Amino acid sequence: MTGRGRFAFVVAALLAAGGPASAHFLLLYPGDAARMPGGAIELLIAFAHPFPGAPMMELEKPPGFYVVRQRGAEAKPEKIDLTRFLQRIDFMGTDEKSAAAYRAALPRQEFRSTGDYVFVVEPAPFYEATEDKYIQQFTKTVVNIGGVPGNWDQDVHLPAEIRPLAKPYANWTGGVFSGVVLSDGKPAPFAEIEVQYMNRDPDLAAARWQGEPKVKLPHPAFETVSLRSDAAGVFTIGLPKAGWWGIAALAVGPETTFQGKRLSQDAVLWVQARDMK
Numbered sequence: 324m325t326g327r328g329r330f331a332f333v334v335a336a337l338l339a340a341g342g343p344a345s346a347h348f349l350l351l352y353p354g355d356a357a358r359m360p361g362g363a364i365e366l367l368i369a370f371a372h373p374f375p376g377a378p379m380m381e382l383e384k385p386p387g388f389y390v391v392r393q394r395g396a397e398a399k400p401e402k403i404d405l406t407r408f409l410q411r412i413d414f415m416g417t418d419e420k421s422a423a424a425y426r427a428a429l430p431r432q433e434f435r436s437t438g439d440y441v442f443v444v445e446p447a448p449f450y451e452a453t454e455d456k457y458i459q460q461f462t463k464t465v466v467n468i469g470g471v472p473g474n475w476d477q478d479v480h481l482p483a484e485i486r487p488l489a490k491p492y493a494n495w496t497g498g499v500f501s502g503v504v505l506s507d508g509k510p511a512p513f514a515e516i517e518v519q520y521m522n523r524d525p526d527l528a529a530a531r532w533q534g535e536p537k538v539k540l541p542h543p544a545f546e547t548v549s550l551r552s553d554a555a556g557v558f559t560i561g562l563p564k565a566g567w568w569g570i571a572a573l574a575v576g577p578e579t580t581f582q583g584k585r586l587s588q589d590a591v592l593w594v595q596a597r598d599m600k
């Protein structure tokens with residue numbers, strides 16, 4: 324191939340693959356984050372590109388899946404292991420290719436009390452062949468039941484973690500959201516952060532994305548919003564559209580190698596915005 328031909332081929336191949344380093348996000352999706360007591364909670368755990376909805380990546384059964392809950396301001400937070408509820412499914416991407424993911428239908432009686440429930444997934448490192456490295460995304464989604472706040476702002480002591488500076492489950496569309504990127508519990512200055520909007524909601528029963536995309540990109544650069552934390556590890560993003568926003572701070576964890584290859588220990592936090600109406 325000529326230089327130009329080869330360039331065109333490489334570009335086409337990269338576009339077909341969704342780009343070499345297109346932002347990966349571990350999904351920890353609970354439906355609505357702010358809920359009333361009594362409803363069933365079902366979570367989806369999948370390794371995805373939430374804006375385009377494809378490709379889906381094969382997710383190994385996560386070794387860590389738990390909730391840290393605080394039922395009322397005076398109660399002590401308690402950690403409950405949830406790995407026994409993990410049920411393997413095949414989740415279909417928007418490219419009509421599916422990959423292993425997990426569903427967890429949680430017992431109603433555990434979620435009757437008001438307060439905060441910080442759900443956490445600690446996955447095994449995932450080998451990303453296109454980058455010849457491992458990715459391990461420590462992921463949190465905070466659910467509130469009944470409006471009484473609890474431990475939403477308390478760390479769960481992950482190697483890579485985002486500490487919310489606002490309730491992650493009570494954000495208006497058009498507002499801003501702030502957090503602190505933590506590496507082993509300490510603020511991570513100038514950390515690379517990627518943000519993606521979940522452009523379709525998952526349909527858990529059908530194990531695929533539902534409906535049409537909610538927004539159209541004006542330009543490919545908008546698929547992933549990129550920013551850095553400041554000198555104190557703090558970042559702020561806007562939430563211009565109702566729905567779920569994934570925030571990933573890349574390679575902030577202390578481990579940098581796994582099985583002789585590079586390892587990126589990322590921190591992911593999911594935030595839901597809801598319309599004023």
Ligand SMILES: [Cu+2]
Nearest residue numbers: 344345346347
């Ligand atoms: Cu990717």
